[in-house]
């Protein structure tokens with residue numbers, strides 16, 4: 252498989268099929284496997300030893316909040332996209348439903364098909380490009396470094412300014428940031444942060460409530476002006492929102508913990524009202540708020556003291 256075909260197939264798995272439900276299983280497995288190629292590991296690795304626990308941990312950390320994750324699903328299914336191979340898969344002992352016995356699956360070995368593995372090995376830039384494509388397709392920018400770090404890929408991915416410009420043209424509305432910051436009067440909608448150096452805002456960002464990577468639009472009603480800290484907290488699901496009558500309430504995950512003063516940057520705002528934008532018409536749309544609660548927020552929310 253050549254680089255063009257590979258990138259085409261990567262884009263193929265970047266299609267969102269389930270009406271806004273996040274499906275990061277295959278993307279995270281691919282990133283894990285790309286990390287192995289990058290480090291020069293063997294093509295095939297044992298599911299039970301090398302993948303199962305690591306992929307589950309990635310799903311818990313970067314996947315949607317679900318009661319249980321099944322890392323064996325992408326391991327089995329990625330073959331259908333022509334991006335994976337499990338030698339002897341058809342001969343594994345099965346359970347009644349026809350699915351392979353988990354114990355046998357754990358003993359099996361999987362990895363990129365031989366020709367693709369050779370292409371990737373010879374072309375580290377392709378490994379980087381493919382990783383970036385997957386990240387852009389499934390996760391907000393604020394999580395990219397954490398994910399790369401977790402799968403053992405270099406945290407700073409290089410791409411040319413021309414590519415960046417293309418990505419921006421194609422996917423981003425350059426006016427989004429400006430319109431969102433204006434709507435919230437250039438202050439964090441959670442904490443009011445508005446520090447400037449001379450006339451330059453410091454660390455104030457336009458966040459998407461429904462992730463851009465998940466098809467969330469570049470509309471002010473899907474945006475929030477947030478300081479860097481609260482932006483990251485929103486994207487990892489430490490912080491969430493709830494539509495209550497005509498207000499938006501701030502909720503904090505009960506998974507948040509720590510002893511430093513910094514924790515109060517979250518806990519002080521639990522159940523507080525989100526600072527509203529200039530006009531009601533610009534307020535967050537509850538469809539996007541509900542998406543974030545369902546697909547990102549780490550339940551359960553901290554109850555009112």
Ligand SMILES: [Zn+2]
Nearest residue numbers: 439442478481
């Ligand atoms: Zn803030």
